Amino acid sequence: MATAKRSDTSAIETSDGAIPYDEMLTLAGEVRSHYTGLDERIATLASADMAERQRTLERFFLLQGITFTVYGAESSTERIIPTDLLPRIIPAEEWATIEKGLTQRLRALNMFLADIYGEQQILMDGVVPRELVLMAPSYRREMQNLYVPHQAYANVCGSDLIRQPDGAFAVLEDNLRVPSGVSYMLANREASKRTFPGTFRASNVRAIDRYPDLLLSTLKGMAADWRPNPQVVVLTPGVYNSAYYEHAYLARLMGCPLVEGRDLVVHDNMVYMRTTTGLRRIDVIYRRVDDDFIDPLTFRRDSGLGVAGLFNAYRAGNVVICNAPGTGVADDKAVYAYVPEIIKYYLGEEAILPNIETFLCREPAQLSHVLSNLDKLVVKAVGASGGYGMLIGPHASAKERSEFADALRADPANYIAQPTIQLSTAPCLIDGEIDPRHVDLRPFILSGEKITVTPGALTRVALKKGSLVVNSSQGGGSKDTWILAGETEEPQP
Amino acid sequence: MMLARVADSLYWMGRYVERAEHMCRLSDVMLNATLDRSDAATQVARIVLAAVGDNDSGKARSPYDAARSLALDRGDGGSITASLSRARENARQVRDQITTETWERLNLIYLRVTGPGAAKAFDDGSSAFLHDIIADLHLFRGAADATMSHGEGWRFLMLGMYLERAQLNGRLLEVFFGDARKRPITDHFALTSLLRMSCALEPYLRRYTADVRPELILEFLMFDEDFPRSIRFSTARIEEHLSAASRYVDAAHAGPERLAGRLKARLQYADVENIELGGAGALLTTVLDECAAIHTAIYDTFVAYSLEMRLPA
Numbered sequence: 001m002a003t004a005k006r007s008d009t010s011a012i013e014t015s016d017g018a019i020p021y022d023e024m025l026t027l028a029g030e031v032r033s034h035y036t037g038l039d040e041r042i043a044t045l046a047s048a049d050m051a052e053r054q055r056t057l058e059r060f061f062l063l064q065g066i067t068f069t070v071y072g073a074e075s076s077t078e079r080i081i082p083t084d085l086l087p088r089i090i091p092a093e094e095w096a097t098i099e100k101g102l103t104q105r106l107r108a109l110n111m112f113l114a115d116i117y118g119e120q121q122i123l124m125d126g127v128v129p130r131e132l133v134l135m136a137p138s139y140r141r142e143m144q145n146l147y148v149p150h151q152a153y154a155n156v157c158g159s160d161l162i163r164q165p166d167g168a169f170a171v172l173e174d175n176l177r178v179p180s181g182v183s184y185m186l187a188n189r190e191a192s193k194r195t196f197p198g199t200f201r202a203s204n205v206r207a208i209d210r211y212p213d214l215l216l217s218t219l220k221g222m223a224a225d226w227r228p229n230p231q232v233v234v235l236t237p238g239v240y241n242s243a244y245y246e247h248a249y250l251a252r253l254m255g256c257p258l259v260e261g262r263d264l265v266v267h268d269n270m271v272y273m274r275t276t277t278g279l280r281r282i283d284v285i286y287r288r289v290d291d292d293f294i295d296p297l298t299f300r301r302d303s304g305l306g307v308a309g310l311f312n313a314y315r316a317g318n319v320v321i322c323n324a325p326g327t328g329v330a331d332d333k334a335v336y337a338y339v340p341e342i343i344k345y346y347l348g349e350e351a352i353l354p355n356i357e358t359f360l361c362r363e364p365a366q367l368s369h370v371l372s373n374l375d376k377l378v379v380k381a382v383g384a385s386g387g388y389g390m391l392i393g394p395h396a397s398a399k400e401r402s403e404f405a406d407a408l409r410a411d412p413a414n415y416i417a418q419p420t421i422q423l424s425t426a427p428c429l430i431d432g433e434i435d436p437r438h439v440d441l442r443p444f445i446l447s448g449e450k451i452t453v454t455p456g457a458l459t460r461v462a463l464k465k466g467s468l469v470v471n472s473s474q475g476g477g478s479k480d481t482w483i484l485a486g487e488t489e490e491p492q493p
Numbered sequence: 494m495m496l497a498r499v500a501d502s503l504y505w506m507g508r509y510v511e512r513a514e515h516m517c518r519l520s521d522v523m524l525n526a527t528l529d530r531s532d533a534a535t536q537v538a539r540i541v542l543a544a545v546g547d548n549d550s551g552k553a554r555s556p557y558d559a560a561r562s563l564a565l566d567r568g569d570g571g572s573i574t575a576s577l578s579r580a581r582e583n584a585r586q587v588r589d590q591i592t593t594e595t596w597e598r599l600n601l602i603y604l605r606v607t608g609p610g611a612a613k614a615f616d617d618g619s620s621a622f623l624h625d626i627i628a629d630l631h632l633f634r635g636a637a638d639a640t641m642s643h644g645e646g647w648r649f650l651m652l653g654m655y656l657e658r659a660q661l662n663g664r665l666l667e668v669f670f671g672d673a674r675k676r677p678i679t680d681h682f683a684l685t686s687l688l689r690m691s692c693a694l695e696p697y698l699r700r701y702t703a704d705v706r707p708e709l710i711l712e713f714l715m716f717d718e719d720f721p722r723s724i725r726f727s728t729a730r731i732e733e734h735l736s737a738a739s740r741y742v743d744a745a746h747a748g749p750e751r752l753a754g755r756l757k758a759r760l761q762y763a764d765v766e767n768i769e770l771g772g773a774g775a776l777l778t779t780v781l782d783e784c785a786a787i788h789t790a791i792y793d794t795f796v797a798y799s800l801e802m803r804l805p806a
Contacts, residue, residue, distance in 0.1 A: 062604065063597050065585065239586050248588035258589040263498050267804055274497040276645065276795040277741045278803040 018165045021424040022436060023088055034091040034484060041199045042086070047432040054085050054429060057191045066187050066245050081184065082477030084428045087192050088439060088459040089203070092486030098161065098169055098443065099453045101353030106157055106445050108343040109174065109330045113153040115346075117143045117326065127345050128338045132362075135413075136335065136382075138177075138328030140291065142298055146315060148324050149222050152447040155322040156215070156286075158182070158458075161353070161441040163424035170354045172421065172440065173336060176327040178288050181458040181478075182211060182444050183246035188480035189456065205482040208456035211444070212253035215286075218448035219254075222320040223283040230283035233259045233273065237289050237305045247288050261289075266309030269316040284320045285310075291325045299325075333382045333416045334360055357419055361412040370417040371408065374401045377417040379408065392468065394420050423468055428461055428479070438462040440470050441481065457481045494741065497796045499590050500649045502583040504791070507653025509580035510599075514630045515661045516573045517623045519545065520560040522689050524619050526682075527556045533682040540683070541690070543668045545571055564615055564623065567607075573626065574606050592640040598633040602626060648738040652731060652791065656784055659727035662691055662714065663781045666724075666773070670711055673771035677707050684710060691722050708770055715773070716765050724780055725760040731787065732757040742794065749790035756783045 019027070024035045031039045042050075058080055061067070067078040090098075115122050116133055123130040133139055158179030160172045189208055193200055216232065223230035236247035238260050251258035257273065265272045265279060272279035287294055293303040298311035313319045329335060337358040340351040359366040359377070370377060374393050381389035391404040408415050425436035443457040459481045460470035470476040523541045526534040538556035545563065566572045581603040584596055605611065606626065615622045641647050669678060669687055678684065684705050688694040691714055700717070701709050717723040732753040739750045759779070768776070 063600060064593070065588065065596065065600050234589075239582075244585075245588070248585075252589035257496050257499070258587075259496060260498070263496050265800060270805075272805075274800075275494045276497055276500045276649075276738070277494050278798075279800070279805065280494060 018422050020422040020438065021163050021165050021167050023163070023424055023426040023439070024436075034089050037199050037203050038087065038089065038196070041196060042434065050085065050429055051432050053195050057083060057085060057195060060191055060194070061187065064187065066183070081472050082461075082463055083184075083188060083191065084437075084461055084463075084477055084479040085192075085195055086427055086429055086434070087196070087480040087482045088426045088441075089482045089484065090441075090457075092484050094169070095455065095483045096486070097352065098441075099455075101169075101171075101351070102159060102443060102445050102453050103451050104343060104347065104349060104352050105159070105171065105174070105339065106154065106447050106451050108346045109157075109176065109339070110151050110153050110447055111346040112342050113324070113327060113330050114148065114151040116329065117148075117153075118145060122342070122345055125345070127341050128335065132334055132338075133329060136329050136332045138291070138326065138332055140326030140329075142311060142315075143324065143326040147317065149225060149320065150447075150449050152218075152222065152449075153324040154327045154330065155218055155222065155324075155447050156182075157445045157447065158442045159445065161443065162356075162421055163441070165422045165424075168354070169441070170356055171339070172356055173333070174331040174339075175442075176323060176331040178290060178323065179442075179444070180243040180246055180288070181442055181460075182454075183249040184478050185444070185454075185456055185458045185481070186211065186249070188458070188478060192480035192482075200482075203482060204485045206455035206485050208454055211454050211456075212250060214446055214452055214454070215250065216254040216256070218446045218452070219284045219286050219320075219322055221448040222322060226317075227283045231281060232256045232284040232286065233282050235259055235261070235264075235285050235287040235289055235294075235306075237261075237293070241288075243288065250286075256286075261304065261306045264307040264310070266307055266313050269309070269313045269318050271307070271310060271313050271319045282319060284322060286322050291328065294321065294325065333358075333380055334362065334413075337416065356421060359417040361408055361415040361417065364412075366417075367408070367412050370415075371405055374405060376420060378420055379404060379415055379417045382414050382416060392420070421468065423462070423470070426459070426461070426479070428463070430463070430465075435465070437465070438468050438470065439479075455483045457483070495590070495645050497798075499587050499646065501796045502586045503590065503646050503649040504653040506580050506583040506587070506599075507650040507655075508657040509576045509583065509653075510630060510633065511654045511657040512571070512661065513573050513576035513580065514627055515658075516545070516563055516571065516576060517627050517630075518690050518692060520563045520573070521620060521623045522686050523556055523560045523563075524623075525689075526686065527560070529682070531682065533680045536678070536680070536683055537686045540668050540687075544665045544690075560619070561615065564619070565606075565612060573623075574611075577603050577606050577626075587646075590646050591637070594636045594640040595633065598629065598636045602629045602633065605629075645738055645741060648734045649795075651734045652738070655727045655730040655734070656788060658722060659724055659731065660781060660784050662722055662727070663724060663777055663784065665690060666711065666714055667777045667781070670707070670770055671774040671777055673774055677770050679707060681705055687714075693720065693722060696720050711768075711770060711773055712765060715776075716760060716763060725757075728753070728757045728760050728780075731784075735787070735791070738795070749787050749794055752783060752787045752790055756780065756787070759783075 024032060026032060061080040061083060067080050112122065122128055123133060154176040156179060158175045158181060161169045162172050163169050185208065219232045220230050233256055234247055234251040236244060236258055248258055259273050263273050265274060271282045273282055289305050292300045294306040295308060295310040296303045296306060297308045314321050337360055340355055343349060343351045359370050361367045361370055370379065377393045379391040391400065393401065423438040423440055426439045427434045428437040439459050439461050441457050441459055444454045446452045459479045461477045461479055462468055462470045463477045464475055519541050523538050526537040542559060562569055562572065564573045567574050569575060581599050584591060584599050588596060637650065684707060685694060687710060688697050693714060697713050700713060713720065713723065715724045718725060720726055735750050735753045
């Protein structure tokens with residue numbers, strides 16, 4: 001029986017000739033030292049065995065109900081998010097940089113939010129253009145001068161990092177609103193422990209199973225000053241939301257009630273949930289509902305997902321909403337371009353993790369540069385996310401580019417552009433063969449009294465060969481990410 | 494303390510699981526009867542259809558088609574597939590409240606009966622298909638019993654199961670014995686079929702030997718203290734779980750507990766020796782009415798209470 005072998009082309013050629021960084025292989029084709037254990041294990045496994053393990057893994061996900069629903073006319077079917085068998089491995093020293101960089105970034109972003117919803121010093125000093133912030137749709141004037149404990153606005157953040165051809169990590173975007181994916185990080189870990197137990201044990205991988213625990217103490221810490229043992233709940237839009245599994249998963253692992261808007265009542269600026277024994281007061285809401293939908297009285301009137309009066313209760317200081325409303329202004333794609341300046345402004349430090357070069361189409365000079373280089377750039381709508389509303393210049397037809405150019409000229413402030421980004425590649429199991437696919441990295445950062453970076457991440461995979469789009473809504477999958485413990489650290493028990 | 498919506502979902506999860514299991518037995522007995530071309534077999538099929546409230550359409554369809562539809566038709570709200578889908582949907586709503594072991598069992602059954610191979614599996618061997626579902630539902634109950642905390646949520650799950658059980662078996666007995674004007678059914682095949690539908694054949698034989706008589710069956714299925722599908726047993730559990738669930742609410746709201754206590758006593762202290770076959774109908778009607786009243790009272794007390802009554806002062 002043939003063993004699973006690597007395909008001949010170890011790297012994916014790209015249009016501009018740059019060879020993307022391969023997570024496992026050096027340019028000379030040698031296996032990087034932190035991948036040797038996995039590589040040796042794979043070499044001993046037959047193709048059929050790998051396929052069998054892949055099936056076991058998929059069955060595990062299906063059985064656990066880690067699925068999203070595809071609705072059809074007659075019936076609905078449930079699919080699992082494609083999960084790749086082979087873990088992506090990051091050595092300790094690389095992780096140390098990521099951890100430091102993200103901690104720095106989140107400190108600065110929380111300070112930025114506290115500032116723009118307070119004195120607005122950074123706007124007065126002209127570091128970030130005033131209209132850029134105040135005109136952003138994600139800016140919430142309702143948040144102005146509102147007390148947020150520890151100035152922790154973005155309690156849960158999932159930043160998307162990519163590795164550039166030179167091997168350095170850069171931040172592609174920050175997700176400060178309601179980032180998701182942490183349940184896949186945890187579920188992928190469960191799965192890869194089952195698939196490669198020996199390799200896992202020998203690799204000294206850092207544990208991530210404390211995440212729910214840390215999340216709960218971060219959330220409790222947001223109300224600890226005024227409530228000795230705060231009641232925390234997870235607010236979900238409901239069972240039809242594509243991330244419902246994650247909401248239920250986190251609620252279960254934190255031991256908190258999973259509530260929907262219809263379970264909540266606001267009375268006298270206090271928030272209660274309807275229980276079998278009457279109404280019970282709530283202190284902290286970890287909401288997985290977008291700003292727009294949390295309170296029909298304050299935000300969108302047609303929302304049935306939130307609860308009327310919630311924002312007033314928040315204003316009155318009787319409940320904490322996590323993440324705070326209005327954090328989206330700090331992950332706005334245009335504000336993103338200023339994050340290195342923001343870090344320098346508040347912390348007096350250079351950004352440890354660089355940004356991707358970004359052109360703001362609102363600036364006439366940059367717009368004309370973008371328009372004349374549309375075939376080389378990725379253009380994104382500022383407000384959109386999830387891989388929607390974007391143009392990947394090198395892959396688009398001339399017609400698509402000219403249509404997009406018209407949209408750009410009509411509303412330049414709504415767009416930014418970035419060079420085509422060379423995501424690194426990692427070995428994946430595709431139809432029984434090991435083949436490289438582009439990946440990104442989403443670590444999760446908790447901000448409360450202090451900032452904690454979980455030593456793990458969701459690695460998203462563009463499963464289509466050569467594709468750079470990793471979003472699950474666009475045919476992306478995910479894989480487990482092993483962060484190795486360094487020499488100096490105690491081995492995991 | 495738990496969310497009212499969660500209690501509601503657990504309660505319905507229990508009801509739908511119980512309904513699915515009951516429907517499995519009914520269709521199995523009916524399919525078994527179709528193998529036989531006797532009058533008694535036709536009678537059994539008619540009784541089953543009456544018990545599931547399907548009096549009219551039974552005429553148009555053969556018993557086999559009726560049983561098949563009872564098993565697989567998702568459009569039929571009372572079918573096994575529909576009941577399991579709803580049980581699983583309720584479980585998904587409270588995924589954070591039930592253990593992974595419990596969830597996995599139910600999810601597995603659901604994936605199998607709604608999967609592409611279900612219709613073929615049924616046609617290849619309906620008896621094995623139905624038997625497997627019942628066996629898996631027993632695993633589900635076992636997983637729930639062995640892994641979930643027997644706290645408030647558990648009580649609501651059990652309440653749903655036993656209320657559904659009392660109502661389904663009550664309805665079945667009503668079809669058999671409810672109408673005093675009809676001649677009592679004495680046919681041996683029909684009577685053992687009734688015992689099979691209640692999963693009672695073996696326990697009955699152990700208690701009364703092979704002396705299969707309608708008045709003894711009625712006595713067993715209604716008043717036996719230990720048989721888990723008798724009406725008396727079910728009402729005793731309803732009372733037990735309701736009083737446990739009511740421990741958490743103020744005495745002022747303990748309406749359903751009182752109703753359940755009365756129903757339990759009605760069966761516990763019934764004058765069994767003197768109940769004639771012809772008089773069973775009235776008692777069954779009372780049992781079914783009171784089960785419906787308990788259902789309403791549970792809603793009024795725990796789930797859909799008016800907010801004005803419960804707002805903090």
